[in-house]
Amino acid sequence: MRLISNALFAGLMVISICAYSAPDWFSSTEVDPKWVTGVGVGEDLESAQQQALKNLSLSLYSEVSSYTEQTVVTEGNKGKVHSQAVTKVENKHVPLSIVHWLKQAYVDELYYVRGGVIIAEWVIIQETKLEGQITEIESITSLSEWSLGDYRRSKAIALKDNQAIAAMISPYSMTSSRYSAAFANLAKKQNQFANAVCFTVEQSHDKVADKYFLPVIKNALYYSHLTVSERAECRKVQFVARNDRVSDKHIQTTLLISGDGELPYQVDVKGSGSSYKSALVSVANNLSDYFVEQGGILPKQL
Numbered sequence: 001m002r003l004i005s006n007a008l009f010a011g012l013m014v015i016s017i018c019a020y021s022a023p024d025w026f027s028s029t030e031v032d033p034k035w036v037t038g039v040g041v042g043e044d045l046e047s048a049q050q051q052a053l054k055n056l057s058l059s060l061y062s063e064v065s066s067y068t069e070q071t072v073v074t075e076g077n078k079g080k081v082h083s084q085a086v087t088k089v090e091n092k093h094v095p096l097s098i099v100h101w102l103k104q105a106y107v108d109e110l111y112y113v114r115g116g117v118i119i120a121e122w123v124i125i126q127e128t129k130l131e132g133q134i135t136e137i138e139s140i141t142s143l144s145e146w147s148l149g150d151y152r153r154s155k156a157i158a159l160k161d162n163q164a165i166a167a168m169i170s171p172y173s174m175t176s177s178r179y180s181a182a183f184a185n186l187a188k189k190q191n192q193f194a195n196a197v198c199f200t201v202e203q204s205h206d207k208v209a210d211k212y213f214l215p216v217i218k219n220a221l222y223y224s225h226l227t228v229s230e231r232a233e234c235r236k237v238q239f240v241a242r243n244d245r246v247s248d249k250h251i252q253t254t255l256l257i258s259g260d261g262e263l264p265y266q267v268d269v270k271g272s273g274s275s276y277k278s279a280l281v282s283v284a285n286n287l288s289d290y291f292v293e294q295g296g297i298l299p300k301q302l
Contacts (some may be wrong), residue, residue, distance in 0.1 A: 021107050021108045021110070022041070022105075022107065022112055023103075023105045023107060023112055025103050025114065026039055026041070026103075026105075026112045026114070027039075030114075034118055034119060034120070035116045035117065035118060035119065036056065036059050036060055036116065036117050036119055036122075037056065037059070037102065037114055037115065037116040037117075038052045038053065038054070038055030038056030038057075038058070038059050038114070038115055038116075039051075039052055039055060039112070039113065039114045039115075040052030040053070040054070040055060040112075040113050040115070041110055041111065041112050041113075042110070042111055043109070043110060043111070044111060045104075045111045045113070047111075048110075048111040048112065048113045049101070049113055049115065052113050052114065052115040053094060053096075053099065053115065056094055056099070056115055056116070056117060057094050060094065060117070060122070060168070094117060094122070095125060098117055098118070098121045098122060098125065099115050099116070099117060100115065100116050100117070100118070101113060101114075101115050102114045102115065102116050119172070120172075123169050123172045123173055126165050126168070126169050126173075127169065127173055127175045129162060129165065130162060130165065130166055130169075130175050130176070130178075130179045131175060133157070133160055133162060133179065133182075134175075134178055134179055134182045136157055136160075137157055137182040137183065137185070137186050138182060140153055140154050140157060140186070140189075141154075141182070141185050141186055141189050146189070146193045146197075147260050147261060147262070148199075148235070148259055148260035148261075148262055148298070149260070149261075149262050150193075151190065151193050151194075151226075151298070152298040152299075154186060154189065154190050154193075155190070155295075155298065157186065158183075158186060158187070158190070161183070162179070163179070163180065163183060166179040166180055194225050194226055194227060195227060196227075197226070197227065197235060198226075198227040198228065198229040198231060198233070198234040198235070199221050199226050199227065199228055199229075199234055199235050199236075199237055199259065199260070200228065200229060200230055200231070200234040200235075200236060200237065201214055201217050201218045201221070201228075201236075201237045201238075201239070202236050202237065202238050202239075204238070204239055204240050204241060206240070206241060208243070208280065209239075209240070209241035209243075212280045212281070212283065212284045213239065213241050213253075213255065213283075213284060213287060214239075216284050216287050216288045216291065217237065217239055217257065217291075217297065219288065219291070220288075220291035220296050220297040221237065221296065221297050222296075223291055223292060223295060223296035223297070224295065224296025224297045224298055225296070226296075226297070235259065235260045236259060236260070237257070237258070237259030237260070237297065238257070238258050238259060238264075239255055239256065239257045239258075240255070240256050241253055241254070241255045241256075242254045242255075243280070243283075245276070246270075249272050249273060249274065249279065250270065250271070250272045250279065251270065251271045251272070251276070251279040251280065251282075251283055252268065252269075252270055253268070253269045253270070253271065253283045253287075254266060254267070254268050255267045255268075255269070255287070257297070259297075265299050267287070267290065269283050269286045269287045269290060270283070270286065271283030271284075271285075271286055
C-alpha cells in the first residue's frame with residue numbers, strides 16, 4: 001500500500017508560526033507505508049490532539065486516498081454509479097480507539113503532538129461498517145414484493161450512504177465493490193417500486209376534509225416519488241381528519257393516515273385565520289409544509 005503522510009495545509013500557518021520553537025519531528029515529513037499521521041499544536045494537550053485529529057482526517061481523505069465519491073442515479077429501472085472527485089474532512093471517520101499518539105512535547109508553553117493510524121486497522125473498521133449496511137440493504141432488496149413500509153425502510157437505508165468510504169478503501173478491500181453493487185441494486189429496486197406500483201387517496205367522506213386535505217395528501221405521494229393514479233388496481237391510502245376549534249381564530253386538526261396495509265400514523269396540525277374557512281386553508285398549508293419537511297407521505301420514523 002502506497003501511503004504518503006505530510007504536514008497538512010490546514011496546519012501549515014500554525015506550523016510556520018511555531019516552527020522556530022517546535023521540536024524537529026513536528027515539521028518533518030515521515031513516510032511509512034503502514035501509517036497515516038497528523039500533527040497538532042495547542043496551548044493545552046487536548047486542543048493539540050484535536051488539531052492533530054483534524055489533520056489526520058485530512059490526510060486520510062486527501063493524501064492517503066485522494067478518492068472519488070460515488071453517487072447512485074437511476075435511469076429507467078436501472079441503478080448506475082457515477083463518480084465525482086471530492087475532498088471531505090470528517091473526524092468521525094477516525095475512531096479514537098485506533099489513534100496512536102506517537103510523539104508529544106511541551107515547548108515554550110505550547111503542546112506539540114503527532115498522532116497516527118495504522119491504515120490496516122482503519123480499513124478493517126470501515127469494512128465492518130460497510131458489511132453491516134450490505135446486510136441491511138440485502139435484507140430489503142431480497143424481498144420479492146415491497147409494501148409501502150418496505151419502500152420507506154429502503155429510503156431510510158439509502159440515507160446512510162457510505163459510498164465515499166467505500167471508494168476510499170477500494171484499493172485495499174473487496175468489500176468496497178460489494179457495497180457499491182448492493183447500493184446500486186437498492187436504487188434499482190426503489191425505482192422499480194415507484195414506477196410499477198401506483199397509489200390513490202380514498203375520500204374520507206367528510207366534505208370539508210376531502211376539500212382541504214385530500215389534495216395535500218395526494219401531493220405528499222408525489223413528494224415521495226410514488227406514482228399516483230385513479231386506476232382500480234392502485235393501492236389505497238386512507239385518512240380521517242378531526243378539526244377542533246381552540247379559539248375564534250385557531251383550529252387544531254388531527255389526521256390519521258394509513259395505506260397499503262400499514263398501521264395508521266397521526267399528524268397534528270394547527271392553523272389560524274380570521275374565519276373558519278381561512279383557518280382551514282392555514283391548516284392545509286401547514287400540512288403541506290409538514291409533508292415537504294419529512295419528504296412525502298412516509299413519516300421519518302414509524
